[in-house]
Amino acid sequence: MEIKRLTKNFGNPESWTLAAYEKTGGYQMVKKAFAMDPEAIIELVKQSGLRGRGGAGFPTGMKWGFVPKQSDKPKYLCVNADESEPGTFKDRYLLEHDPHALVEGIIISCWAVGIRYAYIYIRGEFGLPYYRIEAAVKEAYEKGYLGSNLNGKGFDLDVTVHRGAGAYICGEETGLIESLEGKKGQPRLKPPFPAVVGVFGCPTVVNNVETIQSIPWIIEHGAEEYRKAGTEKSPGTKLFSVSGHVKRPGVYEIPLGLPCKTLVHDLCGGIIDGKRQKANIVGGSSVPILTGEEADNVDLDYESLAAAGTMLGSGGMIVMDEDTCMVWALAVLLKFYAHESCGQCTPCREGTGWIRNLVYRLEAGDGKREDLDKLLSITGNMMGTTICVLADAAAMPTESFIKKFRAEFEAHVGAGRCPIRGKSAHFLAHAH
Amino acid sequence: MQPYAKPNLDIAGREACHVESMGHSVAFSDASMERFRHLLTRYPNKQAALLPTLWMAQQEFGWISTEVIEYVSELLELPPSHVYGVVSFYTMYYRKPMGKYHIQLCTNLSCMLMGGSTVLDALQEKLGIGLGETTADGMFSLDEVECLAACEMAPCCQMNDEYHGPLTPESVGRFVDELRARGK
Ligand SMILES: Cc1cc2nc3c(=O)[nH]c(=O)nc-3n(C[C@H](O)[C@H](O)[C@H](O)COP(=O)(O)O)c2cc1C
Ligand code: SF4
Ligand code: FES
Numbered sequence: 001m002e003i004k005r006l007t008k009n010f011g012n013p014e015s016w017t018l019a020a021y022e023k024t025g026g027y028q029m030v031k032k033a034f035a036m037d038p039e040a041i042i043e044l045v046k047q048s049g050l051r052g053r054g055g056a057g058f059p060t061g062m063k064w065g066f067v068p069k070q071s072d073k074p075k076y077l078c079v080n081a082d083e084s085e086p087g088t089f090k091d092r093y094l095l096e097h098d099p100h101a102l103v104e105g106i107i108i109s110c111w112a113v114g115i116r117y118a119y120i121y122i123r124g125e126f127g128l129p130y131y132r133i134e135a136a137v138k139e140a141y142e143k144g145y146l147g148s149n150l151n152g153k154g155f156d157l158d159v160t161v162h163r164g165a166g167a168y169i170c171g172e173e174t175g176l177i178e179s180l181e182g183k184k185g186q187p188r189l190k191p192p193f194p195a196v197v198g199v200f201g202c203p204t205v206v207n208n209v210e211t212i213q214s215i216p217w218i219i220e221h222g223a224e225e226y227r228k229a230g231t232e233k234s235p236g237t238k239l240f241s242v243s244g245h246v247k248r249p250g251v252y253e254i255p256l257g258l259p260c261k262t263l264v265h266d267l268c269g270g271i272i273d274g275k276r277q278k279a280n281i282v283g284g285s286s287v288p289i290l291t292g293e294e295a296d297n298v299d300l301d302y303e304s305l306a307a308a309g310t311m312l313g314s315g316g317m318i319v320m321d322e323d324t325c326m327v328w329a330l331a332v333l334l335k336f337y338a339h340e341s342c343g344q345c346t347p348c349r350e351g352t353g354w355i356r357n358l359v360y361r362l363e364a365g366d367g368k369r370e371d372l373d374k375l376l377s378i379t380g381n382m383m384g385t386t387i388c389v390l391a392d393a394a395a396m397p398t399e400s401f402i403k404k405f406r407a408e409f410e411a412h413v414g415a416g417r418c419p420i421r422g423k424s425a426h427f428l429a430h431a432h
Numbered sequence: 433m434q435p436y437a438k439p440n441l442d443i444a445g446r447e448a449c450h451v452e453s454m455g456h457s458v459a460f461s462d463a464s465m466e467r468f469r470h471l472l473t474r475y476p477n478k479q480a481a482l483l484p485t486l487w488m489a490q491q492e493f494g495w496i497s498t499e500v501i502e503y504v505s506e507l508l509e510l511p512p513s514h515v516y517g518v519v520s521f522y523t524m525y526y527r528k529p530m531g532k533y534h535i536q537l538c539t540n541l542s543c544m545l546m547g548g549s550t551v552l553d554a555l556q557e558k559l560g561i562g563l564g565e566t567t568a569d570g571m572f573s574l575d576e577v578e579c580l581a582a583c584e585m586a587p588c589c590q591m592n593d594e595y596h597g598p599l600t601p602e603s604v605g606r607f608v609d610e611l612r613a614r615g616k
Contacts, residue, residue: 127593182482243583
């Protein structure tokens with residue numbers, strides 16, 4: 001059920017060191033890539049069908065193809081290691097267990113796209129992953145894998161690890177770019193797209209850690225082999241991080257298209273205490289929620305999840321059992337979005353606060369029946385009206401919670417308390 | 433901090449961002465200055481070195497005061513208002529002195545599903561402080577944070593730069609005792 005490509009070195013002794021990485025064939029793919037024409041590498045990545053693993057699922061080879069071939073300005077790579085989507089923790093595993101695979105992926109990607117400088121933008125909270133990737137970059141410099149004239153024909157590459165400082169919005173690619181430039185991480189209007197005008201006004205590729213870490217495997221085994229896992233339109237493997245009410249939470253690398261049921265009930269051992277799965281957020285907190293039944297009947301690939309009305313997102317799966325109050329769960333999530341809105345678009349800055357407060361009020365049993373319509377009216381006005389999709393990321397789950405669990409919301413109205421938890425969630429007293 | 437913000441109150445919970453003063457000027461040590469100069473070589477302009485410079489400043493001075501903002505803005509030739517804006521945007525730059533051990537409990541969904549609020553209650557009771565506060569002896573500060581990307585160890589917390597979890601109301605009490613012993 002699991003297919004270990006990116007996770008194959010997990011659990012090896014000191015897997016994060018250069019010595020351990022080289023022992024398993026590490027950095028051999030750099031040599032192979034240097035012997036290839038950069039164009040051919042981009043073509044290979046296109047053939048593999050690899051799609052961005054950061055959330056949006058955009059085809060990676062195509063993204064690379066948008067970067068101008070000739071440019072008087074240097075080109076940049078930003079590796080998105082901001083990993084802050086609630087429920088997502090796969091990049092942390094990759095950084096902790098196999099940081100050299102990321103460095104190797106960076107070298108190959110930069111060679112393919114003609115990139116001179118790469119930054120690894122890592123979320124500020126990460127301690128161990130930060131030390132591990134810093135150490136890996138240092139070792140790679142010392143061994144001559146990074147620096148100048150890497151292929152003997154004048155290819156130079158510098159890699160710098162750059163720490164964020166606690167802001168979810170810096171995971172959004174243009175927020176990340178602004179932050180890297182030493183500013184508040186407020187997303188930019190697109191177009192222009194980063195491929196043309198990115199960091200420091202130069203052509204820039206932004207890719208997720210897992211995306212870049214897939215590149216050495218593709219170089220080694222080829223596109224056809226890559227496609228042997230996964231489905232026609234969603235090829236390859238994907239790391240899912242599963243948490244919530246499952247017996248064995250953790251990171252699982254599975255072929256895309258695996259039934260969600262297999263992941264939840266077999267790999268993760270099912271629901272704690274043999275309870276029923278009431279709901280499942282399959283792709284990180286920003287995607288619409290599924291009922292347990294829907295989740296048990298869906299396959300984990302981009303197309304099947306879209307058909308089921310949700311998204312694969314980052315693969316951060318949050319499982320909830322039968323005792324979970326859905327109004328409470330939504331309140332917890334909306335606390336997050338209201339806190340993380342960067343504040344530059346009115347529908348998002350105000351909207352996230354309004355819907356949070358309405359759901360707090362409903363959760364406490366003080367809501368009114370018309371609050372549900374009010375909520376849906378606000379979310380309707382938040383979607384598609386803002387600079388980035390954080391507003392949608394708050395609005396879409398809200399709509400899906402109400403649609404799928406409306407009766408539960410109505411049961412709170414006038415009850416004066418939560419009918420499931422019996423009391424109001426007093427932790428919200430501390431919410432800011 | 434209200435039970436739940438009533439819709440006619442300040443709905444987004446916005447607060448003016450207050451930065452405290454240390455009451456004396458600051459300057460990097462020679463070793464930090466060396467690191468700072470190296471930092472500048474990693475970016476095409478000075479402004480881009482702002483986040484890492486603030487990290488260094490926080491490490492050396494403990495927190496980001498008005499004096500630190502002024503110092504950093506001089507080093508990087510940026511307007512202090514720009515530095516202030518950046519400091520206030522990110523949650524990890526401290527604008528007041530913090531306890532020796534900064535405990536940040538995750539209150540996002542996976543942690544809450546696994547009993548995070550009971551851990552939060554236990555922590556507050558054990559430390560005798562609320563969220564956003566520091567104990568009188570300067571030993572502990574307590575905050576809540578959003579998802580730490582460690583949901584497999586829910587409910588979890590960050591203590592300085594280490595992650596701990598899964599926590600229970602009992603284990604967190606022992607944890608505090610250990611830190612207290614270590615800190616003395
Ligand atoms: C609000 C928001 C937060 C995001 N957070 C992350 C993140 O933490 N990590 C990430 O890789 N992508 C994140 N993304 C997606 C990025 O904008 C971008 O699509 C991605 O890094 C591109 O890389 P990929 O093509 O390899 O997936 C976020 C997007 C939005 C709108
Ligand atoms: S949608 Fe929200 S987070 Fe995105 S740019 Fe606008 S205010 Fe900022
Ligand atoms: S929800 Fe607490 S670490 Fe993710």
